[in-house]
Amino acid sequence: MIARNPISGVGIGLRAEHYEYVKREKPTTPWFEVLIDNYLGHGGQIQQHLRDFSELYPLTFHGVGMSLGSCDPLNKNYLGLLKKAINTYQPALISDHLCWTGFQNEYVHDLLPMPYTEEAAQHVADRIIQAQDYLNTQILIENVSSYMQYRTSEMSEAEFVAYVCELADCHLLLDINNIYVSAFNHQFDAKEYLALMPENRIKEMHLAGYEEQGDYLLDTHGQTIHAPVWELYHEAIKRFGARPTLIEWDNDIPEFQVLQQEANKAEQILDRAQTHAA
Amino acid sequence: MLPELQKQFMDGLLRKDDRVYKQLDGRIRSAQQQLDIYRNSYQGGLLKAMKDIYPVTQRLLGGEFFEAMCLRYITQTPCQSLDINKYSETFAEFAEQFKPVDELIYLSDVIRLEWGWHRAYQTADITLEDFTPLLSFDSAKLQSLYLSLVPSMTLLASSYPVDLIWSANQNGQADTPENINLDIKPRYFTIWRNGFDSHIDLIEPDLFEFLLSIENKLNLGAIQNNNSNFEKHLVTCLQRSYFSAYHF
Numbered sequence: 001m002i003a004r005n006p007i008s009g010v011g012i013g014l015r016a017e018h019y020e021y022v023k024r025e026k027p028t029t030p031w032f033e034v035l036i037d038n039y040l041g042h043g044g045q046i047q048q049h050l051r052d053f054s055e056l057y058p059l060t061f062h063g064v065g066m067s068l069g070s071c072d073p074l075n076k077n078y079l080g081l082l083k084k085a086i087n088t089y090q091p092a093l094i095s096d097h098l099c100w101t102g103f104q105n106e107y108v109h110d111l112l113p114m115p116y117t118e119e120a121a122q123h124v125a126d127r128i129i130q131a132q133d134y135l136n137t138q139i140l141i142e143n144v145s146s147y148m149q150y151r152t153s154e155m156s157e158a159e160f161v162a163y164v165c166e167l168a169d170c171h172l173l174l175d176i177n178n179i180y181v182s183a184f185n186h187q188f189d190a191k192e193y194l195a196l197m198p199e200n201r202i203k204e205m206h207l208a209g210y211e212e213q214g215d216y217l218l219d220t221h222g223q224t225i226h227a228p229v230w231e232l233y234h235e236a237i238k239r240f241g242a243r244p245t246l247i248e249w250d251n252d253i254p255e256f257q258v259l260q261q262e263a264n265k266a267e268q269i270l271d272r273a274q275t276h277a278a
Numbered sequence: 279m280l281p282e283l284q285k286q287f288m289d290g291l292l293r294k295d296d297r298v299y300k301q302l303d304g305r306i307r308s309a310q311q312q313l314d315i316y317r318n319s320y321q322g323g324l325l326k327a328m329k330d331i332y333p334v335t336q337r338l339l340g341g342e343f344f345e346a347m348c349l350r351y352i353t354q355t356p357c358q359s360l361d362i363n364k365y366s367e368t369f370a371e372f373a374e375q376f377k378p379v380d381e382l383i384y385l386s387d388v389i390r391l392e393w394g395w396h397r398a399y400q401t402a403d404i405t406l407e408d409f410t411p412l413l414s415f416d417s418a419k420l421q422s423l424y425l426s427l428v429p430s431m432t433l434l435a436s437s438y439p440v441d442l443i444w445s446a447n448q449n450g451q452a453d454t455p456e457n458i459n460l461d462i463k464p465r466y467f468t469i470w471r472n473g474f475d476s477h478i479d480l481i482e483p484d485l486f487e488f489l490l491s492i493e494n495k496l497n498l499g500a501i502q503n504n505n506s507n508f509e510k511h512l513v514t515c516l517q518r519s520y521f522s523a524y525h526f
Contacts, residue, residue: 041361043403043430045474065360071281078360103284106292106356108320119280148312149303150283187306215307216315 001137007031007058007092010263010270013248014059018256019049026056027260031092033246036061040081050089060093060204060246061086062173066131068141069100069114069124079134086135093204093244095140095173096131098124098164115150116160125167132170140203141165142173145181145210145219157182158196165201172198174243175206176233177225181217190232199240207233207266208248222251225262233266237273245270291317292356324352327362328369331396334447335389338382347376363400367393384438384460391440391478394432394469398476401430407523409516419526421499425492425515426523431470433489439465441478472519479518485511489520 009030014022022032032053039050053059065078086094099111114120132138143161155163165172174197183190209223225233225247237243247262283301290298290313299309328348329336336344351372357365370389379385406428412420434440442458466486468479481489488511491501502508515521 037361041402042363042400044399044401044471046400047403048474067360071284075360100284102357102360103281103288105358106288107358107360107362108288108291108316109323109357109362110316110319112287112316115280115283117280123280147315148309149306150301151303152279152283152301153303185306218315218319 001132004137005058005090005092007060007244008242010245010247010266011060012256012259012263013062013246013250014053015249015253016049017253018259021256023052023056025256027256029057029260029263031058031060031244033060033062033248034091036063036082036085036091037065040065040078040085050085054089059089059091060095060244061089061091062142063094063096064101064109064111066096066127067101068096068098068127068131069112069120070103071100071123072103072105074127074130074134079131083135086137093140093171093173094135094137095142095204097144098141098161099144111144113144113146113148113150113157114160116153116155116157118154121160121163121167125164128164128168128170132168138169138171140171140173141168142175142206143178143182145175145178145185145217147185147216147218149186156188156193156196157186158193162196162198165198170201171203172201173204173206174202174236175208176236177206177208177210177229177248178219180226180229180232181210181219185216191235194232194236194239197240202240202243205233205236205243205245206248207245207262208250220251221248224258225265230265230269234269237269242270242273291320321349321352323362324357324365325349328352328366331366332369332389332392334392334444335385337447338385338388338443339379343378347373347379350376363396369393384436384440384443387434387436387438387440388443390432390434390436391444391467391469394434394467395444395476395478397432398430398469398471401471404429404522406519406521409521409524412524421497421502422526423498424495424525425498425521426525427489427492427520428470428472428522430476431468431489431520433486433493434467434469435464435486436467437464438462441465441467441480444478468520470520485514488512489515492521 011031011033012029014032014034039046097111099113102108179190179193207225208221209225210217211220245266247259249259286298289295302309302312325348351369370386373379373386373389438460439458439462466481466483468481470477484507488505
């Protein structure tokens, strides 16, 4: 498997609303994450933006298109386009989600959780292995936020995530906001969840804002990061040490400087952890 | 067991089949509440995509009405592409059958034009074939030739000035079709992209027929027999880079 160039510090999720600003101002952001599905198989200006940013910054690729938990066959066309983009742009990290997004050629474009069973773990791990073999690189899988639980689950979500990483020998993108949202929605202890994560497999963390919806939290990526998520992030960095961390924002996207302020906050937490470790 | 669970979930989400309820743990919130959260998210995602594709249609209908119409379409039309940008290809046909917009006689063609514009922007780049060898072909060889239109191209014929309606609603302008004379001759368009630039070209009916024949995979011999301006159109299309390739 191909080793990829390392990144560090706090990156920002690149969105079309900020293309012009980033190209013009060239902020000191150490790296950007691109939602790679938005670029695959498209041409014209869309491809040109990707070319431009790849020349300015280290990039990571984040997708939803592998649908790693689905019972449909892996989409070879999608994987082929992804492989071509990886070979062209050499991203520092490639990630997708521990979920499924559709079945029998119907797609929900949402991150549907798996039942936490032995059968599901073996199924998704086998597909991660196939994807890694095809792409010739290890990938990161991200824990998703969820709003439903299956009766058939045989283990906790945290146990499932750790088990799948082990079975597939893949890396983990630990989304701190998703842990908090799911912990609130399903009434489990987020810190106990952290304690079960495989430290050596965590290669990146995500931070984002949620939205309160009465008796549950919705992972909208449309607000600043909430205090309990910062607290959990601090706990995660204390436990695992500094990891490349991403600020995500997808709805009601504000000016780039707002994301930079969030990145600065995360950077301070990373710096404190590194000072403490030294 | 996993395939059956996924099948039941999709049927529950898309077709309101309640078999999936027994799969969900309802101790914290009911199975229906859990499924509703995902259904809202699914519909919201597709609605957002359609708002991005159809800004003029949205302006013509008003935001609230447009959303209600889209949600009706979304409920009837599951997304069958991994690429969300390919969703709503059949929205114009849906609009034609949607009684509440019967009076907006031009609406489905405005939707077709916006879809063509979106498609042109999204389509993958290709390398155009070198057409200079055609100059050396004799007449018999040319007659057996087939041409391909550039993949970004949409051909649109409309009885209404949808290009004028579209133009009047760009860059923050909002002009109602009441101010545009709808009583004009049918209009013919190519909607396509060349490099970074998307175009809506108003073309002659005869050129439209020529391009339609190319799209319908007729060879140049068959097209020449039915089109008196064949040579003129062939040159025009080559000059405008309407073709991507040729084969025999």
